[in-house]
Amino acid sequence: MKIIDLRSDTVTSPSPEMRSAMAQAEVGDDVFGEDPNVNRLEEMAADMLGFESALFASSGTQTNLLALLSHCQRGDEYIVGQQAHTYKYEGGGGAVLGSIQPQPIEFEPDSTLDLARVKMYIKPDDFHFARTRLLCLENTQAGKALPMHYLARAASFARDEGLRIHLDGARIFNAALKRNVTATAIAAHFDSVSVCLSKGLGAPVGSLLCGSQELIREARKWRKMLGGGMRQAGIVAAAGIYALQHNSQRLAKDHENAALLAQGLGEIDEIDVDFHEAQTNMLYIDVTPESAALLPEFLRQRGILVSGGETVRLVTHLDVAGEDISRVMEAYKEFFSG
Ligand SMILES: *Cc1c(COP(=O)(O)O)cnc(C)c1O
Numbered sequence: 001m002k003i004i005d006l007r008s009d010t011v012t013s014p015s016p017e018m019r020s021a022m023a024q025a026e027v028g029d030d031v032f033g034e035d036p037n038v039n040r041l042e043e044m045a046a047d048m049l050g051f052e053s054a055l056f057a058s059s060g061t062q063t064n065l066l067a068l069l070s071h072c073q074r075g076d077e078y079i080v081g082q083q084a085h086t087y088k089y090e091g092g093g094g095a096v097l098g099s100i101q102p103q104p105i106e107f108e109p110d111s112t113l114d115l116a117r118v119k120m121y122i123k124p125d126d127f128h129f130a131r132t133r134l135l136c137l138e139n140t141q142a143g144k145a146l147p148m149h150y151l152a153r154a155a156s157f158a159r160d161e162g163l164r165i166h167l168d169g170a171r172i173f174n175a176a177l178k179r180n181v182t183a184t185a186i187a188a189h190f191d192s193v194s195v196c197l198s199k200g201l202g203a204p205v206g207s208l209l210c211g212s213q214e215l216i217r218e219a220r221k222w223r224k225m226l227g228g229g230m231r232q233a234g235i236v237a238a239a240g241i242y243a244l245q246h247n248s249q250r251l252a253k254d255h256e257n258a259a260l261l262a263q264g265l266g267e268i269d270e271i272d273v274d275f276h277e278a279q280t281n282m283l284y285i286d287v288t289p290e291s292a293a294l295l296p297e298f299l300r301q302r303g304i305l306v307s308g309g310e311t312v313r314l315v316t317h318l319d320v321a322g323e324d325i326s327r328v329m330e331a332y333k334e335f336f337s338g
Contacts, residue, residue, distance in 0.1 A: 001303040002303065002324070003303050003304075003305060004303060004304045004305070004320055004324045004327060004328060005305040005319065005320075006304065006305060006306050006314045006315055006316070006320065006328065007305055007306060007307050007315065008199075008315050008317075009171075009199045009200045009254070009281060009315045009316070009317035009318075010198055010199055011317070011319070012200075012202040012317050012318045012319045013204075013319065014202065014203065014204050014239055015202070015318075017242065017246070018202065018203070018239050018242045018243070019239075021238045021239065021241070021242040022235050022236070022238045022239050022242075024238070025037045025234045025235050025237070025238035026234065027232035027233075027234035027235060028232070028234065029231050029232065030056075030229070030230055030231060030232070030233045030234070031224070031229040031230075031231060035231075035232060035233055035234040035237065036234060037233075037234030037235075037237040037238045037241060038056050038233050038234050038237040040237070040241060041054075041056055041208070041237040041238075041240045041241050041244075042054040042055060042056055042208065044241060044244055045195065045208040045210055045244070046210055048183055048184065048244065049172075049183055049184055049187040049193055049195070049210045050184040050187055050188055051187065051192075051193070051210040051211055051212070052211070052212050052213045052216070053210070053211065053212065053213045053215075053216035053217075054208045054209065054210040054211075054216065055208065055209045055210075055216050055219050055220055055223060056206060056207075056208055056233065056237055056240070057206070057207055057208070057209065057223055057228050058205060058206065058207070058228055058230070059196075059198070059205075059206075059207055060085070060168070060170050060194055060195075060196040060198075060207040061085075061089075061090045061091070061093065062207065062223070062226065062228055063194035063195075063207040063208060063209040064085070064086045064090060064093075064136075064166075064168055064194050065090065065093040065094065065097065065098075065222075065226070066209050066219040066222050066223055066226075067166045067192045067194060067209055067211075067219070068086070068093070068094040068098055068100050068134070068166075069094070069097065069098045069100075069218075069219070069222045070192075070211075070215050070218040070219045070222060071133060071134045071164045071166060071191070071192070071215070072094070072098060072100045072133045072134055073100075073133075074098065074099040074100070075099060075100075075101075075130055075131060076100050076101070076130060076131050076132075076133040076134070077100065077101045077102070077103050077123065077130040077131060077132045077133060077134075078094065078100060078101075078102055078103065078132075078133065078134040078135070078136055078166075079103045079104075079105065079113070079118055079121055079122070079132065079134070079135050079136065079163075080102055080103070080104055080105075080135075080136040081104065081105065081106070081107045081111075081113055081136075081137075081138060081141065082104040082105060082106050082107065083107055083141075083142070084104070084107075084136060084138050084141070084168065085138060085168055085170065086136050086138065086166075086168050087102050087104050087136075088104075097226070101130045103121050103130075103132070105117055105118065105121060107141060107142075109276075110144060110146070110147065110150075110276070110278060111138070111139075111140075111141035111142055111144040111146060111278070112137075112146055112147070112150050112154075113135075113137065113154075115153060115154060115157045118135065118157070119157075119161070122161055122163070132163065133163065133164060134163060134164045134165070134166055135154070135157075135158050135163045135164070135165045135166070136165075136166045136167075136168060137151075137154060137165070137166075137167050137168070137190075138167070138168040138169075138170075139151075139167055139168075139169055139171070139172060139175045139186060140170075140171045140172075140174050140175045140178070140278075140280050140282075142282065142284070142313075143171075143174075143258075143276075143279050143280050143281060143282025143283070143284075143313075143315075144276050144278040144279055144280070145174065145175040145178035145179050145278045145280055146175065146278070147179075147278070148179050148181060148185070148186075151186060151189040152189060154189065155189035155190070164191045164192075165189070165190050165191050166190060166191060166192045166193070166194070167186070167187070167189075167190040167192070167193045167194070168194055169183075169186070169187070169190075169193045169194055169195050170194065170195065170196040170199055170207075171196070171199055171200060171280065171281075172186055172187065172193060172195050173195075173200070173201065173248040173251055174200060174251050174254075174255070174280040174281055175280065177249075177251050177252050177255065177280070178255065178278065178280050183248075187210065191211060191212070191215070192209060192210060192211035192215055193209075193210045193211070194207060194208070194209050194210075195207060195208045195210065197239070197240040197243050197244070199317075200247070200251050200254055200281055200317050200318065201240075201243035201244065201247045201248060201251075202243050202247045202317070202318045203236070203239040203240050203242070203243040204236065204239055205236045205239070206236055206237070206239070206240050208240075247318060250318065251280075251281065253322075254280070254281040254316040254317055254318070254320070255279075255280050255281055255316075256322075257281075257316040257320060257322060257324075257325050258275075258279065258280065258281050258282060258283050258314075258315075258316045259275070259279075260322075260325050261283060261314060261316065261325050261328060261329065262275035262279070262283045264325070264326075264328075264329035264332075265283075265285055265329065265332055268332055268333060268336055269336075270287065270288070270291060270336045271285050271286070271287055271332065271336075272285065272286040272287075273285050274286070281315060281316045281317065282313055282314065282315050282316075283313075283314050284311055284312070284313055284314075285311070285312050285314065286310060286311050286312075287310060287312070288310070289310055291335070291336075292308065292309055292310045292312075294335075295312075295335060296308050298331075298335050299328075299331055299332075299335075302327075302331045302334075303327075304327070304328055304331055314328075
């Protein structure tokens with residue numbers, strides 16, 4: 001029985017074609033700047049997102065940290081969403097390693113940060129305060145693609161307030177497909193963008209930070225200091241190249257599958273489905289505490305993996321096919337009819 005893993009889009013395994021690209025990759029020492037596949041991947045990413053330069057790193061946690069360290073100095077502050085990856089899920093790296101203070105604020109229901117509220121939290125130029133330096137957005141956030149008109153407003157707001165603006169674009173290609181624009185059109189509103197290759201794009205490892213030449217030069221120094229200078233990294237970069245070339249458009253299929261699943265589960269009375277119009281490859285469902293206690297094991301016995309809890313995030317990706325969605329819906333139906 002095929003295992004259907006809906007816990008995250010990080011669970012994908014490299015396909016035989018991707019593995020073959022990795023096996024055949026020509027390599028060099030990337031710390032010397034001599035790995036042809038790393039160089040090619042960085043150029044591709046910079047081109048695709050419309051930046052001067054890009055840097056390959058081990059994870060999105062690292063590329064976001066590199067962005068914080070490169071934009072901010074010790075004693076600076078970044079404004080960020082309360083539930084943002086860059087604030088909540090990265091071990092406080094900006095504070096620990098950069099002495100950079102986060103100023104979290106609640107996301108709005110559409111996953112934007114209200115700019116009037118952001119403005120209230122920008123610190124005056126006064127020695128009592130940290131110096132507010134950077135605004136961080138996330139797209140997609142909780143699977144929602146931010147509205148394009150909001151991005152334009154956020155960019156001009158940041159410019160007016162003298163802030164830099166960074167995007168945690170772990171899933172920027174999902175956002176672009178949802179908004180029917182290019183990833184460049186989204187990235188154009190930011191001073192830097194971090195992109196994950198290891199989510200829906202299906203690469204085993206890796207993220208890219210894109211920005212100006214000057215920013216990336218700074219980030220490259222921090223990456224080395226953090227122990228992130230990898231040598232024959234072309235083996236994994238080749239997977240990233242394959243992912244960008246073959247897997248960015250197919251994300252639309254994941255969006256379709258998530259919508260199908262949302263619709264199907266919505267027909268079950270005991271499940272409350274939260275599927276925002278901006279949703280891409282994720283949906284959130286609520287079940288009672290009694291069901292929550294039993295569901296993961298019940299589904300696991302039927303070859304379906306989901307996270308525990310009363311609010312569950314279900315994520316579609318490259319290793320979930322259309323027919324798998326029917327199997328998942330049937331399993332939930334069986335649970336609630338039993
Ligand atoms: C996954 C993710 C990251 C980076 O995570 P890594 O596991 O460190 O690659 C950053 N931001 C968001 C929104 C993510 O979902």
